[in-house]
Each structure stands twice: as structure tokens, then as C-alpha cells.
Amino acid sequence: MKIKQVILIGLLLPASLVFAYLNGRDGGSQPIAYNHNMHVQENDMECLDCHVYAEDGARASIPNVELCRDCHEEASTESEAEAALLSYVNDNRRIPWRQINVVPDYAYFSHRRHVKLGELDCVACHGEVGEMVKPVSEPFQEVTMDWCMDCHEARNVSNDCYACHR
Amino acid sequence: MPKWGMVIDLNKCTGCGECVTACKVELNVPVVGPEESAKGRTILCMDILSTYEGEFPEVKMRHMPRPCFHCEHPPCTKVCPVRATYKNDEGIVAQIYPQCIGCRYCQVACPYTVKHFNWTKPEWPEERCEALNPDVSVRPEGVVEKCTFCVHRLQKAKEQAAVDGRDLREGDYVPACVESCPTKAMYFGDLDNPKHKVSQLKKSHRAFRLMEDLGTEPKVYYLSEVE
Amino acid sequence: MDISRREFLKYLGITTAGVSLAGLGCDSMWSVPDEVFEKIGGAPRIETWKTSVCSLCSGGCGIKVRLIDGIPVRISGNPLHAVNRGGICPMAEAGIEALYNPDRMRQPLQRVGERGEDKWQEITWDEAMQTVVSRLQALRDKNAAHKLAFFTGPDNNLSSRLNERFMQAFGSPNLFVFDQNKPSTAATYLTQGHKSELAYNFKDIEMLINFGADFLDEGPSPIRFNQLYSEFRNRGERRNVKVVHVDSRLSRTASNSSRWLPAKPGTMAALALGIANVLIKDRNFDSRFIKAHSFGFDDWVDSSGNSRIGFKTLVEDNYYPEKVAQITGLPARQIVEVAREFGAAKSALVLAGGHAVNSSNGVYTLWAIECLNALKGNYKDDGVISVPKAPPFSEAQKTEVDQVAASGLNQPDLLQSMSEICFTDDAVAFLPKAMLENQPYQIEMLFLANANPVFNSVNQGDFAAALTDVPFIVSFSSSLDETSAYADLVLPDHVFLEKHDVAYSVPMVDFSHFGMQQPVVAPMYDTRHTGDVILQIAQSLGGTVASSLPWADYKTYLEDHLRGVYETGAGTIFSERIDEDWLEFLKERGWQLFEYSTFDEFWQVLLEKGGWWNPFPDATDFRRLIKTPSKKYEFYSQVLEGEIKAHLQTARASEDEQNEVLQKWKVEARGDLVFLPHYEAPELRDNEGRFPLHLLPFRLITNITGEGGNLPMLQELFGMLSRNYWQSWVEINPETAHDHGVSEGDLVQITSPIGSLEVEARLIPGIMPGVLYVPFGLGHKSNGRYAKGIGVNPYEILLEEFDHLSGTSSLTSTKATVEKRNRKEMT
Known part of the structure; x- marks a missing residue:
């Protein structure tokens, strides 16, 4: 298939369809059965504790072994998931997390802009991730241009193409 | 609303070409290779026009760096059937790549030939792919591209200013070519803000714009050489 | 499998299409490979900057590298660097590609095919090092240390000092520098008897005549000259500098000058002497300097009572404007005009390079041009010309020389006794001749680092032939260039962005300075810093070679050298431009600009700011520097007299013998003229006009x-x-x-x-x-x-x-x- 056609199709269809595709995959598509609920609800952690750049960076970042190690040097539970994590930590291997929320290359998306300046809660776009006991395997919200623009309009934020496109 | 513009002092420019290279790296402009280059498909969002005047031995060589002029009355935007190119509120002539259908009308309409068509799929050695400028998208094959006045830098500068709780200052937002000019021949800022250097320089008796008779009102001014 | 960001996009597009079809009841055609997700996974894209130095030419520009999550993405200029002040050239900007070049050397290679056949086999560093060391040891064992030769690139960095030191301790005089951008010292040598590189202060000059040096495009530091030339015509309140450019092509340097004089190729000596003629006729020269500090300007009488011709008579009799006009093809009126402007300028300078030097009459041309600086009195202690000192690096302890090394160093180097050349200023082109004729001896082993004569020499074929004859060649190149293609072993160096070094004394810069080159990223492949390799070789050789190069690694060697700068407290680390008077005020009172109380802190600040300079150079004492027999600036070169005598068989050689030598060197002049700067028509073979x-x-x-x-x-x-x-x-x-x-x-x-x-x-x-x-x-x-x-x-x-x-x-x-x-x- 020619790349040009692919791109055309990619433009005509919202990128969100990727997530539809991923939906079809096994819910346990992440390498470790990560439990947000355990961390957020039971251990009182904040999103920012692990997604450290969510407030100050363009990208929120997904934590990897160097950060996990801070708490998980040794097993603190008997969970299989933690055992799996520890094997990554001990071997100092990268955890091959699947990134679920993807913004296309041609859009400039900045967490700092939305979280710090726009004062949006994480849940506004990501939903109640803190309640989830299974790893995130599908986005809470499909990122479509309409969805972005509706919110921008409602909040009186620029909808100039160059506000986001680059 | 600011009106972003550039002033290029030709008396300071030596034609070294650093702006051209800086632009290519900053904007992830791909190298098209010898075959495509031979067909005139080299993409230079910033270029230097070199001309010779006179005949031997009374010859003068002039260099003129040429970005997109971000005209106040851009001929290119009027012909775009899908509004992929338009002039925004801050005077920047935008080129929205995912919107572009590659009809190349704008390329034809531009009297300054600053628009380039991506004839081929952009290619870098695999080793380099992770090392492109993450602030700028990679344009696919089949769209028109051009100088954006490094608008990605504006996006970031605005954000930084907002975080710091202040207005955008002169110098917060400067395109890569202006920033890298070794002889400091290029200025950038708000043409409407009397405090900005560009708005003072554009009133210089040396100031001129290219093909002013077309009525395009470019926002890139040149300061002529002092003879 | 490595997946690029682009490919990821492609997959994204393809999957999207797949899904849409899947929705219509078709199977999805593509699946998303896991690697795609691994690659883009949560990297935060944090931007950092690191300073370093570009070493793609000898200009040593300070650079600032932008890193995203630790990956270098762009090179720009370091605005604090005292020489390039934030400017870089297209070559440095594109330098980022050197790092990611798919064809760079990734590990040691051993030749398996014929020389130049480009067939290689990968070997380990251990194997490679063993081979090199045992071969070197064998050379020393048979008391033939001098049979190792080392060809290196530009030598204004501490790596080359290490190479020199290694060759000393090993015992070979055969270290040769290949640098096309190095300004020639021939004229300085003939008139002043020393080979120091000269530097220039352009701050207050009113006029510059540039004979052929395309400074804006070529070395030694093109960006600095682009900035200078731009400044020359933007002096604001002060009068702009008049720049005259002499060359047969309207180069960028010429087009950025105020006047272009297209003299015929090879005739610049005549033009320079024509200008001298006008100056002398108008009595518009520094007669005080000439009288007190020069020799051979006026006619003179030698010790045997013979009267000899002086520069003045030579110029007056032979180089009047009309005649010079005939030779150069320039109107006589123009020559007089330029000469008068030059004479009238309070401070004016002439520079030469490019085709003025690279010509069969290059030395006489350079020399004739150089005389204009003397006429202008530019060799004053506080004049526009100076000889800057090297930064105060610690002097490492003396190299120890054992018996083998001593006997090796006692041997002449390859060019020393060559009868084809008078004195070796930049004579590396004659190396193939020496090597092919095994004169004075055969080279058995050759090291190559940043030298590519098989590509950039006029006699590249001879170099190729000479290399074919060398029994063993080791290249330290990071890419397989034309010369390295002849190597038996390639021990690849890091690319400049991956290594430590110190670049100092950029040619023609009039203050002492150095830039800190530091790795902005860890080495991508199994390459090694050539400095480390040399140190390791020295250690393996043991004995005095090891004790002369005692450093554990190259970084320690650098630290050791910079300790001297730290301890003397001279100069300052690069800083935002501050008022120089204020800096002097601070220094006088023992204060420094940056906070550091230990060497380690000093080193850290150095790395952060990118280097060091001394904005207050000592005045150059030319009288002490001058090493001519007359102890004066010599228009009539007794240095050349001495050099020619050294080539004659007997001390009292006949005139015929001397003429024979001169004929071999293709010098047409005879008598006094030989020792005076003059114009000789360039050597041109046009085979009866077949090549017009x-x-x-x-x-x-x-x-x-x-x-x-x-x-x-x-x-x-x-x-x-x-x-x-x-x-x-x-x-x-x-x-x-x-x-x-x-x-x-x-x-x-x-x-x-x-x-x-x-x-x-x-x-x-x-x-x-x-x-x-x-x-x-x-x-x-x-x-x-x-x-x-x-x-x-x-x-x-x-x-x-x-x-x-x-x-x-x-x-x-x-x-x-x-x-x-x-x-x-x-x-």
C-alpha cells in the first residue's frame, strides 16, 4: 500500500481508530498487570508522583524502573505483578510499557499547558484512572480534533490551527 | 495582537549560509539526495539568493537570505482550496500539513517561490530518526511546506511566558535562522510594537521589501547595503 | 528491530486503515509491532544543553548542543566562546550528522583483501591492540623506532601534544601535521628567523589588503572572519575598514570587501611590490621602524666590501606601477590608488593566503606581501601583529628517552635531508617521494589520525603508491576515508561529540584561549578515544615510553594540563560579555568571575561555560623573538642565505654550484635578487598553447x-x-x-x-x-x-x-x- 494513501486515510479517519483497534486486543496488553487503584487509592499516591512531568513538561512521561525502584527494591506484597516488576528492576531492564494515549506527530500537545496553565484535572481527559485495578489498555477519551476544539471553544482558548498544529 | 516580522540587514550579511543550514536542522527538512536535487526538488525553507551585478572586472555579488515573507496580503492563501494555508491573527502565514492535499496551487501563486513540495518520502538514516527536532512534525510525502517563522518556538515561548506569569518579551520568540546568524544580520520581533527593534528598523531609509509593487506587503524587510 | 518515529507514524496510519476495514468485516491487514510502542514509550522529552567544541576544522568553535532526553538533536554556537562568539558555520551545524552517520566505523577492523580493496574483518580491541603493540615492540627491539611515522590533522589541540610526546618517548622524529588551513610561516621565517604563527588585532585597523586568502570560506576560522568582515563595514560611529581583496575569483571574501583587484593568477608578488614602490616613492612608510629595526632596505656593503642591492632599489627599479600593471593586468591607476590609501591609513594591515601561498612562487609572493607590513611598521610591540602565548598549561614532566628512543630521534626525519626543498615549512607533499625512495630509510609502520592526503593532496596518487609500500598502517579515523582505505588496521576514534579534548590557539587569534570539548553523549559504538589508545599503547610498551605517558586515561591527562591554568589564576573562564576594564579591576584585586575553590570545581565551570581565555595579552616583544643573523627584520634574508648554504656541498661553494641548486628549486633569480622578495613568473606548462x-x-x-x-x-x-x-x-x-x-x-x-x-x-x-x-x-x-x-x-x-x-x-x-x-x- 502506498504511504500516501495511508496518510490520506489517516487524515480522513480520526486517529482514535487506533484505539478502537487496540480495544480488540487482550486487556492485559501491558507487560505488567499494573494496578492504579492499589497505588492511588490504597497508598495515597498522586498522579504526579509517577507521571512526574505532567505539570511541567510537554509529556507526562511513563515511569520506568529507575522510578519504580524507589519503592520496589524488595517485594512488599505477594502479588505476581510486583514480582514481574521486580524482575525488571533487578535486571535493570526497561519495562516495555505500551503508550495508550498518543497524540499525532503534527499536533503540539503540552501537558504543562493543560495541567498547569489550563488547570485541568487529570481525570478530565484520562478519566478515573485511579480507580482502575487493571492496567490501562485503552484511552478514556478518543483524541479527536472536534473534541479538542469543543473544549477550547468552551474555555475561550484559541482555536487557531497554529495553536496546536506544527 | 503582535504582528511578527523580520528585518535582514544586508550590510551585515556575508552570505555564509548558516541560516540555511540551521533552518534545515531545526525544521527537520529532509535531504532529498542527488537524483531529486537534480530535478530541482531540494527543499530550502530558508535560502540565499545570490546575484552578480555588472561585468568583469566591475562586478558586485549580493546575497539575500530569503525565508517565507509572511505577506500581509499573501497570494498563496487565496488559492488554497482547503484552507491548509492561511494568515493567522498574528500575521503568520500558516501551512497546516495534515490539511494540505498537495495540489500545489499555493506553490504556483507565491511570487517569491518560497513554497516547496515534498516529492518524496522524507528519509533519514535510521540512526538519526530518534534525533530529529521533536518540536516540529515530519512532513509526509505529498504536501507543500515552507518557512513557518519557527512557529513551534512561538508555541513554546507563549507557554513559558504564561507559566512565568508575564507577557511575551522581545527575544523570547526568535526563529532558528535569526538566532544562529553569526554576524547578527537578522532581527525578529513585533512589527507593530514601537519598542521592538524591528519596528524601528523597518522605518530606516535603507529598508525595502521584495517586489513591493505586487502589493503583497511582505513582513520581511531588508536593509540595503551601504555603498 | 529498531523502529523510527516516522515508521511509527506509518504504522499508525496503516493500522487506522486496517481498523476501518475491520469494521467493515475484513481482517485487519497489519498488526502493530511491539517495538513501536517500546520506542516511543513515556520519554518526557526533557531539553538540556551541553557545551563543547566543534573539531571538524581547525577553527575550534565553541558549540552548544541541544539534547532531548539525552539525545543530541542540534548543534548551535556557544555565545560565551571568546573566538566564535556564538557563531558557527554550516559544517558545524551539519556536524550532528557525523554522530548518526550510518557509515561511521563502529569497531576495530582488520584488512583482509588487497590494499584499497575495501575488504575488512571485524576484530576485537584486545586483538587489535595486541597486534599494534607487538609490531611497535618489534621496531624498538631492532632499534628502529624512527621507522614509525605518524600523520595527523590540525595540531591546535592537546591530543596532538600527546602524539608528539608519544613519538618522542617512542623515539621517532616522523610526526607530520596535515592541515590545509594552517597559515604559512615561510615569510616570517625568512624575515624574522622564527616560525611562530602570527596573530592580528583588527580592532583599530582602518585598512586591510587581503592577498588571496579566502578567509570567509576557508580556514583557519571562517566564522570568525565572517563576523570580522561584517563588522568592518558596520563600525557605527567609527569609520568603516577599507578592505581590498586580491584574487582572480570574486569569492565571498572578495564580495564582502570594499574593493576587488582581480590580479592574474600567480602575480600577487608583483602587485605587492608595486604597492611598495608607490609607498617608497611617496615616502609614505614607517621610516623609523625601517631605520632602527630592519636590515637590507637600503643598498649596503658586505664584509668583503662588495656593494649589495637593497629592497628599496629593487622595488624602485623594477616595480613601478606601469610595469606592475602589465604583469598583473590591473590598471596602474588602481595600484597607485590602493597604495596611497594604504599609506594614508593610520593603521593598516596586509594578509595573505590561498592562491598567494599555494603557488610555485608562493614563498617569494608571501614574502613580498609581508614586506608591506614591515613598511607600515606593524611589528611594533603594541602593534596590530602579535604572537600570542599558549595558555598556561602545566608542563608535564620531561619525556624520558631511553637508548632506543635516543637513537631513533637522532635520525633525520623524512623531509630533513631532502635536496628538492630548501627549508621545510609545509612540505608534507614530499613525504611520498621520501617513502617511495626509502630515503633516508624505509618507514615500516604508519599511524594515521585525521589526515587524508590521498584525497586532499595534489600528488594523491603518489601518496597512494607510498602507502601501498608501507608494511603496516594503523588508522584512527572514525570514517573510512581515502587514506584509511590503505590501512591494515582501523582503530576507530569517537566522533567529536563523544570525546574530551582541549582545542587551543586557533590560528590568527591574538589572545590566548582554549575551548573545552566534552562528550555530549556516550559513545554510540565500540570506538575508543585515540588519546586513550595511545596511552594504552604506551603502557603496554612499558619502560620509558610508559613512564613518559603515565596517565591512566586521556581525561586525566587533560586535567593534569589544565591544573596549570587553574594554579596560575591567569585569564578567566568564558563569561557573558562584561566590561573588560571591570574584569581587570576585579583581577587586580584578586577576585575571579566564577566561584570555584578547588580544581574539580574549576573543571566543572569550564565544562559548563565551554572554555577559558586571557583577554589581556602581554605585548609581543618582537626584538626578542627575532632570530635573524642581523637581529633585525631582514628585507635581505640572511636566513635564506644560510638555508641555501646548508644545501651546498662545500662551505665555499662556487657560484655555479649555487646556481645548480637554485635551478633545481626552479628559482629564476640569481645574485642578490635571490635573497630579496621579488616576482617570478609562475611555473606553467601549457604545451605550446594547447591548454589556453x-x-x-x-x-x-x-x-x-x-x-x-x-x-x-x-x-x-x-x-x-x-x-x-x-x-x-x-x-x-x-x-x-x-x-x-x-x-x-x-x-x-x-x-x-x-x-x-x-x-x-x-x-x-x-x-x-x-x-x-x-x-x-x-x-x-x-x-x-x-x-x-x-x-x-x-x-x-x-x-x-x-x-x-x-x-x-x-x-x-x-x-x-x-x-x-x-x-x-x-x-
């Missing part, structure tokens, strides 16, 4: 050294001003082109007596009629996919001519023809 045009090469800022060919961006932008991307071309005056039936864009064949090449024609009025100009930098036969087979190398068809006084290659001695060719059918 002059063929000259030129260089561009997009590939200053010619080694940028493996950077695709530089190939694409190579001829950006003339719109020649990925190709070579020839610049011809439209009139000449018309005479030869050539039009713009035609494919033409250029033929010289030794070969021909095909290029496109560019008709340019800024080229003197009768001259063909072809850019140097393309036409690589090796050096990776971007370089190989693109364009042509004009050096291939240049005649092997030299200036036999200094040994410098001539680039201006070739005549050629141009002929239109039919283009092959486009397929």
Missing part, C-alpha cells in the same frame, strides 16, 4: 576541509549560493565560455595535461576571463555512501608542482582546456 586556460580550485564554507562529504546535508547544500546541490561545477567568465562555445548549464569536459573531468558550466562574471574555477570537496572515492562517487575532485587533474623553497604544493600551476560535451540521454 588556467585551472584553479577553490573551497567553500559548506565543506571547508573536504572531509564533510560524508555529511548528507553538506552534500546537498554544497554549492548553495550557485544552486549546485550534490554536484561539482566549473565557474567560467561568460566571455571565455562564449569563446569556447560553452553556455550556462552545459556539460563540459575540462582537460589538463594529466587528465580530464566532466562538470556543469556556470557562467559567472565574477571570474577572470581565461580562468576555470572548480570547487574542491567532492569526488570522494571512499568515505561512505553520501560522499562516494558524488562530483569530482579537481586535485586529480592538477599538475604536481611545488614551491621548492618551502615545499608547499602549488594549486595554481595547471593549464587546461574546456570543451562542451553532449549529455547522455536521460533514462
Whole structure:
């Protein structure tokens, strides 16, 4: 298939369809059965504790072994998931997390802009991730241009193409 | 609303070409290779026009760096059937790549030939792919591209200013070519803000714009050489 | 499998299509490979900056590298660097591609095919090192340490000091520097008896005459000169500098000057002496300096009572404007005008380079030009010319020399006793001759680091032949260039962004300074810092070689040297531009700009700011520097007299003997004239007019050294001003082109007596009629996919001519023809 056609199709269809595709995959598509609920609800952690750049960076970042190690040097539970994590930590291997929320290359998306300046809660776009006991395997919200623009309009934020496109 | 513009002092420019290279790296402009280059498909969002005047031995060589002029009355935007190119509120002539259908009308309409068509799929050695400028998208094959006045830098500068709780200052937002000019021949800022250097320089008796008779009102001014 | 960001996008697109079809009841056609997700996974894209130094040419520009999540993405200038002040050139900007070049060397290689056949086998560092060390040991065992030769690139960095030290301790005098951008010291040597590189203070000059040096495109520091030339015509309140450029091509340097004098190739000496003639006639020169500090200006009487000709008589009798006009093709009126302006300027300077030097009469030309500086009295202790000191590095302890090393060092080096050249200033071109004739002895082992004579010499074929004969060659190159292709072993160095070094004393800069090169990223492959390799070799050799190079690694060696700078407290680390008076005030009171109380802190600040400089240079004491027999500046060179005598068989040689030597060196003059700067027609073989045009090469800022060919961006932008991307071309005056039936864009064949090449024609009025100009930098036969087979190398068809006084290659001695060719059918 020619790349040009692919791109055309990619433009005509919202990128969100990727997530539809991923939906079809096994819910346990992440390498470790990560439990947000355990961390957020039971251990009182904040999103920012692990997604450290969510407030100050363009990208929120997904934590990897160097950060996990801070708490998980040794097993603190008997969970299989933690055992799996520890094997990554001990071997100092990268955890091959699947990134679920993807913004296309041609859009400039900045967490700092939305979280710090726009004062949006994480849940506004990501939903109640803190309640989830299974790893995130599908986005809470499909990122479509309409969805972005509706919110921008409602909040009186620029909808100039160059506000986001680059 | 600011009106972003550039002033290029030709008396300071030596034609070294650093702006051209800086632009290519900053904007992830791909190298098209010898075959495509031979067909005139080299993409230079910033270029230097070199001309010779006179005949031997009374010859003068002039260099003129040429970005997109971000005209106040851009001929290119009027012909775009899908509004992929338009002039925004801050005077920047935008080129929205995912919107572009590659009809190349704008390329034809531009009297300054600053628009380039991506004839081929952009290619870098695999080793380099992770090392492109993450602030700028990679344009696919089949769209028109051009100088954006490094608008990605504006996006970031605005954000930084907002975080710091202040207005955008002169110098917060400067395109890569202006920033890298070794002889400091290029200025950038708000043409409407009397405090900005560009708005003072554009009133210089040396100031001129290219093909002013077309009525395009470019926002890139040149300061002529002092003879 | 590595997946790029682009490919990821592609997958994204494809999957999207897949899903849409899946929704219509079709199977999805593609699945998303896991690797895609791994690659893009949560990297935060944190931006950081690191300072370093670009080492793609000898300019040593300070750079600032932008890193995203630790990955270098762009190089820009370090605004704090005292020499380049934030400016860099296209070559440095494209330097990022050197790091990611798919064809760079990734690990040690051993040759398996014939020399130059390009067949290699990967080997481990241990194996490679063992081979090198045992071969070196064998040389020392048979008391033949001098049979190791080392060819290196530009020597203004501490790596080269280490190489020198290694060669000393090992016992070989055969270290040779290959640097096309190094200013020649020949004229300084003949007039002042020393070979120090001169530096210039442009701050207060009112006029500059540049003879042939294309400073804006070529080395030694093109960006600095772009800034200087720009400043020359933007002095604000002060009067702008009048810049006169002499050359037969309207280069960028010429076009950025206020006046262009297109003298015929090879005639610049006559022009310089013509200017001297006007100055002398007008009595418009520094007579006080001439009287007190010079020798041989006026006629004089030697110890035997013979009267001898002085510079003044020579110039007055031979170089009156009308005659010079005839030689140079310039109107006499122009010569007088320029001379008068030069004489009237309060402070004026002449500089020379390029085709003035690279000519068969280069030494006399350079010397004639140089005399104008003397006439202007520029050799004052606080004048515009100075000899800057090297930074106060700690002097490492003396090299220990054992018996083997001592006997090796006692041997003459390869060029020393060569009868073809008078004194070796830049005579590396004669190395193949020595090597092919095994004179004075055979070279058994050769180290190559950043030297590529098989590409960038006029006698590249001789170099190739000479290398074929060397039993064992080790290259430390990070890419497989034309010369390394002859190696038996390649021990690849890091790319400049991956290594530590210190670049100091950029040529022609009048204050002492150094830039800190530091790794901005960990080495990508199994390469090693050549400094570390040399140190390790020394350790393995043991004995005095090891004890002379006692450092554990190259970084320790650097730290040791910089300790001296820290301890003397001289100068300052680069800082935001501050008032120099204020800095002096601070220093006088023992304060410093930055906070550091230990050497480690000093080192850290150095790395952060990018280097060190001393803005207050000591005045140069020329009287102490001058080493001529007369202890004065010599218009009549007794230094040359001495050099020539050294080549004669007997102390009291007859005139005939001397004439014989002069004839061998192709010096036409006889008698006193030999020892005075004068004009000699350049050596040109045109075979009875069969080759009516002059063929000259030129260089561009997009590939200053010619080694940028493996950077695709530089190939694409190579001829950006003339719109020649990925190709070579020839610049011809439209009139000449018309005479030869050539039009713009035609494919033409250029033929010289030794070969021909095909290029496109560019008709340019800024080229003197009768001259063909072809850019140097393309036409690589090796050096990776971007370089190989693109364009042509004009050096291939240049005649092997030299200036036999200094040994410098001539680039201006070739005549050629141009002929239109039919283009092959486009397929």
C-alpha cells in the first residue's frame, strides 16, 4: 500500500481508530498487570508522583524502573505483578510499557499547558484512572480534533490551527 | 495582537549560509539526495539568493537570505482550496500539513517561490530518526511546506511566558535562522510594537521589501547595503 | 528491530486503515509491532544543553548542543566562546550528522583483501591492540623506532601534544601535521628567523589588503572572519575598514570587501611590490621602524666590501606601477590608488593566503606581501601583529628517552635531508617521494589520525603508491576515508561529540584561549578515544615510553594540563560579555568571575561555560623573538642565505654550484635578487598553447576541509549560493565560455595535461576571463555512501608542482582546456 494513501486515510479517519483497534486486543496488553487503584487509592499516591512531568513538561512521561525502584527494591506484597516488576528492576531492564494515549506527530500537545496553565484535572481527559485495578489498555477519551476544539471553544482558548498544529 | 516580522540587514550579511543550514536542522527538512536535487526538488525553507551585478572586472555579488515573507496580503492563501494555508491573527502565514492535499496551487501563486513540495518520502538514516527536532512534525510525502517563522518556538515561548506569569518579551520568540546568524544580520520581533527593534528598523531609509509593487506587503524587510 | 518515529507514524496510519476495514468485516491487514510502542514509550522529552567544541576544522568553535532526553538533536554556537562568539558555520551545524552517520566505523577492523580493496574483518580491541603493540615492540627491539611515522590533522589541540610526546618517548622524529588551513610561516621565517604563527588585532585597523586568502570560506576560522568582515563595514560611529581583496575569483571574501583587484593568477608578488614602490616613492612608510629595526632596505656593503642591492632599489627599479600593471593586468591607476590609501591609513594591515601561498612562487609572493607590513611598521610591540602565548598549561614532566628512543630521534626525519626543498615549512607533499625512495630509510609502520592526503593532496596518487609500500598502517579515523582505505588496521576514534579534548590557539587569534570539548553523549559504538589508545599503547610498551605517558586515561591527562591554568589564576573562564576594564579591576584585586575553590570545581565551570581565555595579552616583544643573523627584520634574508648554504656541498661553494641548486628549486633569480622578495613568473606548462586556460580550485564554507562529504546535508547544500546541490561545477567568465562555445548549464569536459573531468558550466562574471574555477570537496572515492562517487575532485587533474623553497604544493600551476560535451540521454 502506498504511504500516501495511508496518510490520506489517516487524515480522513480520526486517529482514535487506533484505539478502537487496540480495544480488540487482550486487556492485559501491558507487560505488567499494573494496578492504579492499589497505588492511588490504597497508598495515597498522586498522579504526579509517577507521571512526574505532567505539570511541567510537554509529556507526562511513563515511569520506568529507575522510578519504580524507589519503592520496589524488595517485594512488599505477594502479588505476581510486583514480582514481574521486580524482575525488571533487578535486571535493570526497561519495562516495555505500551503508550495508550498518543497524540499525532503534527499536533503540539503540552501537558504543562493543560495541567498547569489550563488547570485541568487529570481525570478530565484520562478519566478515573485511579480507580482502575487493571492496567490501562485503552484511552478514556478518543483524541479527536472536534473534541479538542469543543473544549477550547468552551474555555475561550484559541482555536487557531497554529495553536496546536506544527 | 503582535504582528511578527523580520528585518535582514544586508550590510551585515556575508552570505555564509548558516541560516540555511540551521533552518534545515531545526525544521527537520529532509535531504532529498542527488537524483531529486537534480530535478530541482531540494527543499530550502530558508535560502540565499545570490546575484552578480555588472561585468568583469566591475562586478558586485549580493546575497539575500530569503525565508517565507509572511505577506500581509499573501497570494498563496487565496488559492488554497482547503484552507491548509492561511494568515493567522498574528500575521503568520500558516501551512497546516495534515490539511494540505498537495495540489500545489499555493506553490504556483507565491511570487517569491518560497513554497516547496515534498516529492518524496522524507528519509533519514535510521540512526538519526530518534534525533530529529521533536518540536516540529515530519512532513509526509505529498504536501507543500515552507518557512513557518519557527512557529513551534512561538508555541513554546507563549507557554513559558504564561507559566512565568508575564507577557511575551522581545527575544523570547526568535526563529532558528535569526538566532544562529553569526554576524547578527537578522532581527525578529513585533512589527507593530514601537519598542521592538524591528519596528524601528523597518522605518530606516535603507529598508525595502521584495517586489513591493505586487502589493503583497511582505513582513520581511531588508536593509540595503551601504555603498 | 529498531523502529523510527516516522515508521511509527506509518504504522499508525496503516493500522487506522486496517481498523476501518475491520469494521467493515475484513481482517485487519497489519498488526502493530511491539517495538513501536517500546520506542516511543513515556520519554518526557526533557531539553538540556551541553557545551563543547566543534573539531571538524581547525577553527575550534565553541558549540552548544541541544539534547532531548539525552539525545543530541542540534548543534548551535556557544555565545560565551571568546573566538566564535556564538557563531558557527554550516559544517558545524551539519556536524550532528557525523554522530548518526550510518557509515561511521563502529569497531576495530582488520584488512583482509588487497590494499584499497575495501575488504575488512571485524576484530576485537584486545586483538587489535595486541597486534599494534607487538609490531611497535618489534621496531624498538631492532632499534628502529624512527621507522614509525605518524600523520595527523590540525595540531591546535592537546591530543596532538600527546602524539608528539608519544613519538618522542617512542623515539621517532616522523610526526607530520596535515592541515590545509594552517597559515604559512615561510615569510616570517625568512624575515624574522622564527616560525611562530602570527596573530592580528583588527580592532583599530582602518585598512586591510587581503592577498588571496579566502578567509570567509576557508580556514583557519571562517566564522570568525565572517563576523570580522561584517563588522568592518558596520563600525557605527567609527569609520568603516577599507578592505581590498586580491584574487582572480570574486569569492565571498572578495564580495564582502570594499574593493576587488582581480590580479592574474600567480602575480600577487608583483602587485605587492608595486604597492611598495608607490609607498617608497611617496615616502609614505614607517621610516623609523625601517631605520632602527630592519636590515637590507637600503643598498649596503658586505664584509668583503662588495656593494649589495637593497629592497628599496629593487622595488624602485623594477616595480613601478606601469610595469606592475602589465604583469598583473590591473590598471596602474588602481595600484597607485590602493597604495596611497594604504599609506594614508593610520593603521593598516596586509594578509595573505590561498592562491598567494599555494603557488610555485608562493614563498617569494608571501614574502613580498609581508614586506608591506614591515613598511607600515606593524611589528611594533603594541602593534596590530602579535604572537600570542599558549595558555598556561602545566608542563608535564620531561619525556624520558631511553637508548632506543635516543637513537631513533637522532635520525633525520623524512623531509630533513631532502635536496628538492630548501627549508621545510609545509612540505608534507614530499613525504611520498621520501617513502617511495626509502630515503633516508624505509618507514615500516604508519599511524594515521585525521589526515587524508590521498584525497586532499595534489600528488594523491603518489601518496597512494607510498602507502601501498608501507608494511603496516594503523588508522584512527572514525570514517573510512581515502587514506584509511590503505590501512591494515582501523582503530576507530569517537566522533567529536563523544570525546574530551582541549582545542587551543586557533590560528590568527591574538589572545590566548582554549575551548573545552566534552562528550555530549556516550559513545554510540565500540570506538575508543585515540588519546586513550595511545596511552594504552604506551603502557603496554612499558619502560620509558610508559613512564613518559603515565596517565591512566586521556581525561586525566587533560586535567593534569589544565591544573596549570587553574594554579596560575591567569585569564578567566568564558563569561557573558562584561566590561573588560571591570574584569581587570576585579583581577587586580584578586577576585575571579566564577566561584570555584578547588580544581574539580574549576573543571566543572569550564565544562559548563565551554572554555577559558586571557583577554589581556602581554605585548609581543618582537626584538626578542627575532632570530635573524642581523637581529633585525631582514628585507635581505640572511636566513635564506644560510638555508641555501646548508644545501651546498662545500662551505665555499662556487657560484655555479649555487646556481645548480637554485635551478633545481626552479628559482629564476640569481645574485642578490635571490635573497630579496621579488616576482617570478609562475611555473606553467601549457604545451605550446594547447591548454589556453588556467585551472584553479577553490573551497567553500559548506565543506571547508573536504572531509564533510560524508555529511548528507553538506552534500546537498554544497554549492548553495550557485544552486549546485550534490554536484561539482566549473565557474567560467561568460566571455571565455562564449569563446569556447560553452553556455550556462552545459556539460563540459575540462582537460589538463594529466587528465580530464566532466562538470556543469556556470557562467559567472565574477571570474577572470581565461580562468576555470572548480570547487574542491567532492569526488570522494571512499568515505561512505553520501560522499562516494558524488562530483569530482579537481586535485586529480592538477599538475604536481611545488614551491621548492618551502615545499608547499602549488594549486595554481595547471593549464587546461574546456570543451562542451553532449549529455547522455536521460533514462
